Amino acid sequence: MYVAVKGGEAAIANAERLLAEKRRGDPAVPELSTAQIEQQLGLAVDRVMTEGSLYDRELAALALKQACGDQLEAVFLLRAFRTTLPRFGASEPIDTARMQVERRISATFKDLPGGQVLGPSFDYTHRLLDFSLLATGGEPPPPAPLGEAEPESMPHVLAMLDREGLIESEIDRRPDAPVPDITRDPMTFPADRAARLQGLARGDEGFLLALGYSVQRGYGRNHPFAGEIRFGAVEVEFVPEELGFAVSLGDVAVTECEMINQFKGSATEPPQFTRGYGLAFGHCERKTMAMALVDRALRARELGEEIDSPAQDEEFVLYHADNVEASGFVQHLKLPHYVDFQAELVLVRGMRRAAEAAAQRARPLAVAAGEE
Amino acid sequence: MAALARASTERLESGWQALGQPAAYDLLRRPEIGMVMVRGRSGGTGPKFNLGEMTVTRCVVRLESGTLGYGYVAGRDRRRAELAAVFDALLQEPATHGPAMRHLVEPLEAELAAAAQLGREKAAATKVRFFTMVRGE
Amino acid sequence: MNHTQTAAPSPGFADPVQDSQRAFRGLLDAIARPGTIVRLDAAVSAPAPLSAAAAAALLTLVDFETPLWIDGAAATPEVLAWIRFHCGAPITTEPAAARFALVTDTVAMPPLDAFCQGDDSYPDRSATLLVAVEGLEARNGFRLTGPGIEDEARLAVEGLPPGFIAAWGRNRAGFPCGVDLFLTCGDRVAALPRSTRLEV
Numbered sequence: 001m002y003v004a005v006k007g008g009e010a011a012i013a014n015a016e017r018l019l020a021e022k023r024r025g026d027p028a029v030p031e032l033s034t035a036q037i038e039q040q041l042g043l044a045v046d047r048v049m050t051e052g053s054l055y056d057r058e059l060a061a062l063a064l065k066q067a068c069g070d071q072l073e074a075v076f077l078l079r080a081f082r083t084t085l086p087r088f089g090a091s092e093p094i095d096t097a098r099m100q101v102e103r104r105i106s107a108t109f110k111d112l113p114g115g116q117v118l119g120p121s122f123d124y125t126h127r128l129l130d131f132s133l134l135a136t137g138g139e140p141p142p143p144a145p146l147g148e149a150e151p152e153s154m155p156h157v158l159a160m161l162d163r164e165g166l167i168e169s170e171i172d173r174r175p176d177a178p179v180p181d182i183t184r185d186p187m188t189f190p191a192d193r194a195a196r197l198q199g200l201a202r203g204d205e206g207f208l209l210a211l212g213y214s215v216q217r218g219y220g221r222n223h224p225f226a227g228e229i230r231f232g233a234v235e236v237e238f239v240p241e242e243l244g245f246a247v248s249l250g251d252v253a254v255t256e257c258e259m260i261n262q263f264k265g266s267a268t269e270p271p272q273f274t275r276g277y278g279l280a281f282g283h284c285e286r287k288t289m290a291m292a293l294v295d296r297a298l299r300a301r302e303l304g305e306e307i308d309s310p311a312q313d314e315e316f317v318l319y320h321a322d323n324v325e326a327s328g329f330v331q332h333l334k335l336p337h338y339v340d341f342q343a344e345l346v347l348v349r350g351m352r353r354a355a356e357a358a359a360q361r362a363r364p365l366a367v368a369a370g371e372e
Numbered sequence: 373m374a375a376l377a378r379a380s381t382e383r384l385e386s387g388w389q390a391l392g393q394p395a396a397y398d399l400l401r402r403p404e405i406g407m408v409m410v411r412g413r414s415g416g417t418g419p420k421f422n423l424g425e426m427t428v429t430r431c432v433v434r435l436e437s438g439t440l441g442y443g444y445v446a447g448r449d450r451r452r453a454e455l456a457a458v459f460d461a462l463l464q465e466p467a468t469h470g471p472a473m474r475h476l477v478e479p480l481e482a483e484l485a486a487a488a489q490l491g492r493e494k495a496a497a498t499k500v501r502f503f504t505m506v507r508g509e
Numbered sequence: 510m511n512h513t514q515t516a517a518p519s520p521g522f523a524d525p526v527q528d529s530q531r532a533f534r535g536l537l538d539a540i541a542r543p544g545t546i547v548r549l550d551a552a553v554s555a556p557a558p559l560s561a562a563a564a565a566a567l568l569t570l571v572d573f574e575t576p577l578w579i580d581g582a583a584a585t586p587e588v589l590a591w592i593r594f595h596c597g598a599p600i601t602t603e604p605a606a607a608r609f610a611l612v613t614d615t616v617a618m619p620p621l622d623a624f625c626q627g628d629d630s631y632p633d634r635s636a637t638l639l640v641a642v643e644g645l646e647a648r649n650g651f652r653l654t655g656p657g658i659e660d661e662a663r664l665a666v667e668g669l670p671p672g673f674i675a676a677w678g679r680n681r682a683g684f685p686c687g688v689d690l691f692l693t694c695g696d697r698v699a700a701l702p703r704s705t706r707l708e709v
Binding site: 049050053054055056058059082085086087088089090091092093094095096097100101102103110111115116117118119144145146147148149150156158159170171172173174177179180181182183193194195197198201202235236238240243247248249250251252254256258275277279280281295 | 374377378404405406407408409410411412413414415416417418419420421422423424425426427428430442444445446447448488489490491492493494495496497498499500502
């Protein structure tokens with residue numbers, strides 16, 4: 001018989017106190033401030049904002065501090081917090097062509113208007129541990145050198161191909177159509193590309209990275225080229241219902257990746273390049289590249305391609321990309337399953353008894369058979 | 373006004389102090405913290421999609437003259453939204469437009485432009501200058 | 510922001526968080542126990558013809574994601590400005606496109622089936638109607654039975670359009686689809702969810 005029990009309050013309270021002590025670590029070591037996390041662990045903050053689906057650097061830094069640096073836990077904290085806030089509405093779409101660019105590179109064209117701007121990047125570092133960073137309290141690095149900023153704008157690289165008709169156009173043909181929101185309405189399949197992009201934008205970087213990698217290795221191969229990657233600040237504008245015109249809310253930092261992919265053409269479309277798109281809060285280059293690969297893979301149905309790989313299967317991708325859902329369901333296995341397990345135990349014991357009884361009954365026959 | 377939305381609380385406070393005589397106003401909508409869903413476009417120019425939310429604080433004030441000022445600013449700073457709303461109202465009033473421009477908006481726009489220019493110059497220093505390797509004769 | 514709007518809308522809730530939570534609790538009680546009259550008495554100075562209860566319900570339930578249909582009698586510039594300011598709701602002229610509807614003139618009211626009924630997959634996406642009535646008493650009047658009512662409830666309503674009982678019967682017959690009603694009168698509100706049976 002199962003008896004309902006109650007208890008554990010003291011254990012839980014003490015476990016929380018132990019966690020608080022662990023979080024703080026050795027009190028002889030100075031405590032980390034959220035400003036330090038925001039400034040010096042900025043890429044961790046960016047990932048938490050992107051997957052937590054809430055742009056707020058201070059809150060993301062706080063979540064990281066509270067989560068002892070566990071990014072998925074921090075994402076969870078941010079997602080939980082966002083449910084407590086009212087939503088005022090949706091912004092005007094951000095215009096990434098008007099980005100204040102910190103970094104902008106293209107792997108498809110060497111020379112392009114605005115040039116190849118490397119910005120702050122790990123790409124050309126030697127990946128050797130820098131032991132000088134072991135020391136703290138020294139002088140900050142000297143200011144980065146200044147170059148001559150050219151007034152020229154930085155048009156999207158793919159727009160050049162578009163002008164020649166060599167790549168599919170990205171035009172909003174139904175500007176008044178409602179925009180699906182997977183945080184309001186459950187995902188339905190087949191999913192609209194807008195719903196997929198939202199799911200991918202908040203999806204787990206590790207999961208998307210693995211799927212993107214699988215595409216490159218031949219599972220739904222679509223011959224990608226990194227057409228353009230750019231990172232910087234864009235203005236966000238919002239039209240309050242009571243005003244009826246757009247006001248500026250300030251800037252957000254975003255990373256954008258546009259992949260160029262082959263397309264052999266169809267009965268109605270001439271051979272041309274197709275696109276995969278990635279966009280994320282903060283500086284999340286690897287994330288947006290993986291997102292763009294998976295976005296393109298998920299367009300297989302629309303482009304009449306054979307669907308035979310995981311990255312092309314939208315139910316598989318979108319139902320498993322969210323790390324809050326995934327970690328919740330995996331980790332719920334830690335919760336008491338005493339009753340479930342009791343039932344299993346009774347069942348297995350019963351089956352064993354039945355199996356033993358059957359073996360008992362079979363034995364004399366076997367003996368008899370052996371004697372013959 | 374884009375400059376007000378980008379101003380720090382400290383910058384707004386100092387602009388407020390610089391005005392000297394504080395304007396009387398009441399709060400038609402007390403500062404309220406919420407979110408706005410940020411939208412992007414597939415391919416940068418295509419159909420809209422929801423990227424994720426950002427925190428936003430809004431506030432609406434009314435001057436004694438009845439003029440309304442709206443503050444919508446990124447983040448969760450109530451005082452910042454309130455001051456942005458007050459300046460939005462003051463900028464609409466003929467008597468206070470000039471001082472508000474002089475004491476806050478103009479210097480602020482200059483600071484923001486300088487910061488943006490510095491960012492562009494730092495980025496420009498990382499621009500690749502390709503040169504062709506010519507085979508010797 | 511170069512706008513010249515000077516006509517300030519009258520205030521909404523004095524304490525938006527507390528007042529809207531209290532009103533939500535009240536509306537929830539009303540719809541969970543059909544026929545029960547609940548007071549929504551937060552101080553709201555909404556423009557006429559909005560009653561205190563209708564105003565509180567709007568402030569609590571309606572926002573930028575819920576298109577609102579307003580009848581001609583209520584669609585004054587003051588009411589529209591008040592709703593835009595406090596609720597941020599888009600106003601629609603199509604009853605079928607509305608998630609909420611505000612009815613202050615029941616004689617000219619569109620038929621119940623003109624409003625969104627929801628569908629079998631998402632019956633929750635139907636419209637909720639806020640209907641202003643002239644009298645509301647929890648005795649005599651209609652006999653209410655159905656979920657949320659132990660035996661029967663009594664509700665006397667003045668000012669419903671002719672033929673309402675029959676129209677309500679058709680609405681109920683469409684269950685799980687159909688609209689839900691909040692009847693408002695002054696600072697009082699009672700609910701008729703689609704599951705409630707109404708008899709004279």
